[in-house]
Amino acid sequence: MSQAAAAVETGIHAEHHEDLNFLHKYILPLDHKIIAMQYIFTGMIMAIIGGYFAYAFRMQLAFPGELVPGYGLVGPGEYNMLVTNHGTIMIFWVAMPVLIAGFGNYLIPLMIGCDDMVFPRINRLSYQIFLVSALVLILSFFVKGGGFGGAWTAYPPLSSVAEYNLTDWGSSLWVLAVALEFISFLLGGINFVTTAMNARAPGMKMMDIPIAVWFIVIAVILFMASVGPLIAGAVMLFMDQRIGTTFFLPSGGGDPLLWEHLFWFFGHPEVYVVLLPTLGIVADIITVFSRKKLFGYKTVLYTAFATGGLSFVVWAHHQFIAGIDPRMANIFVVTTVLISIPLAEMMFSYIATLYGGSIELKTPMLWALSFLAAFLIGGVTGIYLGASALDVYFHDSYFVLAHFHYTFFPITIIGMFAALTFWFPKMFGRMMNETLGKIHFWGTFIPFNCIFLPLFFLGLAGQHRRIYNYQHFPDLATQELQNIRIFATVSLVVMLLFQLVFVYNFFVSMFKGEKAPDNPWRANTLEWSTSSPPPHGNFKKLPTVYRGAYEYSTPGREEDFWPQNVAPE
Amino acid sequence: MSMHGPIATHRSATGVPTGRLGTWWLLASEIFIFGGLIACFILFKLNGTPGFEDASLTSVTAGAVNTFVLLTSSLSIVLAHAAIEKGDQNKSFTYIWYTIGAGLVFLGIKTYEYTGKILHGHTITENLFWSFYYTMTGLHALHVIGGMVIMALISFDIRKGYNYQRVELIGIYWHFVDLIWIFLFPLLYIANF
Ligand code: HEM
Ligand SMILES: [Cu+2]
Numbered sequence: 001m002s003q004a005a006a007a008v009e010t011g012i013h014a015e016h017h018e019d020l021n022f023l024h025k026y027i028l029p030l031d032h033k034i035i036a037m038q039y040i041f042t043g044m045i046m047a048i049i050g051g052y053f054a055y056a057f058r059m060q061l062a063f064p065g066e067l068v069p070g071y072g073l074v075g076p077g078e079y080n081m082l083v084t085n086h087g088t089i090m091i092f093w094v095a096m097p098v099l100i101a102g103f104g105n106y107l108i109p110l111m112i113g114c115d116d117m118v119f120p121r122i123n124r125l126s127y128q129i130f131l132v133s134a135l136v137l138i139l140s141f142f143v144k145g146g147g148f149g150g151a152w153t154a155y156p157p158l159s160s161v162a163e164y165n166l167t168d169w170g171s172s173l174w175v176l177a178v179a180l181e182f183i184s185f186l187l188g189g190i191n192f193v194t195t196a197m198n199a200r201a202p203g204m205k206m207m208d209i210p211i212a213v214w215f216i217v218i219a220v221i222l223f224m225a226s227v228g229p230l231i232a233g234a235v236m237l238f239m240d241q242r243i244g245t246t247f248f249l250p251s252g253g254g255d256p257l258l259w260e261h262l263f264w265f266f267g268h269p270e271v272y273v274v275l276l277p278t279l280g281i282v283a284d285i286i287t288v289f290s291r292k293k294l295f296g297y298k299t300v301l302y303t304a305f306a307t308g309g310l311s312f313v314v315w316a317h318h319q320f321i322a323g324i325d326p327r328m329a330n331i332f333v334v335t336t337v338l339i340s341i342p343l344a345e346m347m348f349s350y351i352a353t354l355y356g357g358s359i360e361l362k363t364p365m366l367w368a369l370s371f372l373a374a375f376l377i378g379g380v381t382g383i384y385l386g387a388s389a390l391d392v393y394f395h396d397s398y399f400v401l402a403h404f405h406y407t408f409f410p411i412t413i414i415g416m417f418a419a420l421t422f423w424f425p426k427m428f429g430r431m432m433n434e435t436l437g438k439i440h441f442w443g444t445f446i447p448f449n450c451i452f453l454p455l456f457f458l459g460l461a462g463q464h465r466r467i468y469n470y471q472h473f474p475d476l477a478t479q480e481l482q483n484i485r486i487f488a489t490v491s492l493v494v495m496l497l498f499q500l501v502f503v504y505n506f507f508v509s510m511f512k513g514e515k516a517p518d519n520p521w522r523a524n525t526l527e528w529s530t531s532s533p534p535p536h537g538n539f540k541k542l543p544t545v546y547r548g549a550y551e552y553s554t555p556g557r558e559e560d561f562w563p564q565n566v567a568p569e
Numbered sequence: 570m571s572m573h574g575p576i577a578t579h580r581s582a583t584g585v586p587t588g589r590l591g592t593w594w595l596l597a598s599e600i601f602i603f604g605g606l607i608a609c610f611i612l613f614k615l616n617g618t619p620g621f622e623d624a625s626l627t628s629v630t631a632g633a634v635n636t637f638v639l640l641t642s643s644l645s646i647v648l649a650h651a652a653i654e655k656g657d658q659n660k661s662f663t664y665i666w667y668t669i670g671a672g673l674v675f676l677g678i679k680t681y682e683y684t685g686k687i688l689h690g691h692t693i694t695e696n697l698f699w700s701f702y703y704t705m706t707g708l709h710a711l712h713v714i715g716g717m718v719i720m721a722l723i724s725f726d727i728r729k730g731y732n733y734q735r736v737e738l739i740g741i742y743w744h745f746v747d748l749i750w751i752f753l754f755p756l757l758y759i760a761n762f
Contacts, residue, residue, distance in 0.1 A: 118577050119587075190594040193594055194587055194591045228603075235704065246697065255613070
């Protein structure tokens with residue numbers, strides 16, 4: 001950067017430090033860090049709702065027909081509503097806002113060394129639309145007929161005809177909420193990509209960008225390219241519901257399969273949209289806590305491109321039994337198996353990064369490692385489901401359910417805890433308690449496996465999804481199977497109780513924790529070069545970048561890390 | 570132009586101005602929305618869905634006039650951009666308002682078409698063709714209206730002497746709205762494949 005431009009930068013900087021009143025700082029903020037917190041906290045509140053729903057319907061499955069403490073009776077329609085909104089909330093109102101919007105907002109400007117997003121007002125607007133979408137969804141639970149219960153996939157005609165779904169406005173508000181959420185993330189996404197492209201610190205080349213930023217950006221682009229047709233689809237579905245068009249109704253010449261295509265053309269890439277941010281966060285954490293360079297930075301990046309590209313041509317593996325042409329199914333089997341290759345390669349890169357490192361098992365590292373282990377189970381079981389011959393049996397069974405929870409739970413919940421525990425010192429300027437952190441980790445990870453491993457076996461035994469009481473099915477009503485259900489539910493209750501440890505640790509550390517130094521983990525990326533928490537404007541002096549993000553244990557250097565902004569001697 | 574706001578908003582690591590880059594990404598995401606809608610339409614049409622022969626009922630003349638109007642308005646927004654590049658606020662202001670005027674003509678003709686069709690019983694629920702017709706042209710018309718509102722705001726800004734670069738951005742957007750129409754016109758008015 002030229003001298004003049006640098007002078008201008010400091011000039012504007014001074015002006016940027018005005019004191020803001022409470023309203024403008026916390027309610028209508030433009031600062032990306034505050035907007036990030038808004039997203040993260042909103043997402044965490046929604047996670048409590050989504051988890052509460054899971055508690056209610058799991059209790060019903062374990063103790064059918066009995067009053068659920070803290071909820072009440074779960075009837076059949078209510079069960080469907082709980083499952084549907086549990087899934088919808090966890091994906092659209094937890095995974096997306098926390099991982100992409102929340103940490104994307106927090107990390108992108110800090111990690112690329114600038115003071116904010118390039119469109120701060122659009123950033124604020126996107127959060128506001130997101131908040132409205134969440135409120136519309138919550139409102140939908142309370143309208144006449146109750147919340148939508150036609151599954152998060154919302155297949156018509158069930159979702160489009162009020163006589164079938166019995167939730168006239170519940171289903172429409174559900175569609176509206178989801179569509180608003182999409183718009184909010186499109187706006188946010190434009191901001192993220194443009195910021196990462198244009199606002200990088202002087203000296204930061206493409207290959208110096210931390211993987212976390214890269215992956216969030218790739219995720220956003222995947223989202224943009226996949227969600228468009230579904231936005232059109234959501235408009236069509238809404239019109240089918242409200243003004244009587246028949247886009248998806250065979251009786252009027254429409255086609256319900258079209259919705260399935262639109263939904264899964266989005267739905268599969270969406271898995272990678274939420275997966276990539278967590279993979280990026282994990283990459284940054286494991287390099288820091290094994291004090292090693294990321295094994296194959298470029299390979300990791302290219303495998304993400306390959307995964308992203310392939311994710312657009314696998315969608316019909318969700319429709320093997322929906323009546324699609326079997327020849328077409330074959331093609332999708334092949335693409336589905338293909339996509340596991342780049343992902344497996346990425347996993348190997350991560351494992352190779354750990355190999356021979358001086359591993360330090362701090363709480364964030366435990367989360368990151370457990371992510372790799374759990375996601376591996378999710379990925380491997382996915383290969384079975386990708387084979388259409390097997391999927392004909394497995395489809396819509398608890399095997400599928402256990403499979404995708406072994407991907408989504410690590411992505412969303414483990415990923416969120418990994419990121420929160422790792423960046424907590426930066427965000428709040430204090431350290432979290434390690435012992436409590438570890439107790440919470442084991443209290444979450446062990447029960448998580450106790451919940452979902454047994455579900456694979458229920459699926460193999462033929463247990464179907466989305467059924468509120470298995471006592472009505474003689475083959476599934478056996479005491480043996482019921483014991484498994486009870487075990488899974490009890491594990492869930494245990495896991496939920498352990499979350500109190502986190503809540504306690506989180507809030508007590510936020511106010512009373514030990515003061516955090518600027519760079520407690522001795523990490524290289526730029527966010528650690530400023531104070532904890534960073535000031536308004538992020539850096540006292542905007543950094544210049546001299547190297548990539550992963551120079552750990554560089555031979556010939558005394559220190560085992562080499563921050564990106566430290567000028568070479 | 571005064572420098573205010575975060576430094577991030579003034580950087581340009583790619584060399585492309587941030588506003589233009591953001592506009593391109595916005596339009597990229599719009600392409601997928603309209604693309605999805607158009608793809609659905611074409612698939613139904615190729616499947617021989619009953620009702621699609623009604624494409625012959627739309628007025629090619631009205632559609633053609635509207636195509637002409639929109640193309641002309643694209644020219645006037647280019648002229649507005651050229652004028653502001655030279656710093657001529659008033660000329661740019663005038664051309665922007667020509668463009669807005671053309672948008673109004675476009676919407677007028679559309680309203681006339683809608684009214685005629687609805688009076689003949691071709692409502693949005695008559696069959697899938699009409700459902701698509703109203704959805705696609707309606708979504709497009711919303712983009713026209715949005716563009717006009719933003720143009721009006723920009724026209725007053727530049728008269729006060731700031732945000733000159735936004736004339737270019739709204740121009741890019743307006744070309745996009747034009748381009749969508751170029752796809753809709755043959756599909757909804759001409760094609761009978
Ligand atoms: C907190 C622990 C969780 C438990 C105990 C749990 C349990 C369940 C169960 C048992 C079902 C199926 C119910 C049925 O089909 O009858 C379900 C559905 C689902 N869950 Fe979870 N889940 C949890 C967390 C998550 C997370 C973190 C995500 C995603 C980010 C998620 C996404 C979904 C989705 C998409 C469905 C399908 C909903 C539908 O069928 O429409 N869940 N969950
Ligand atoms: Cu899939």
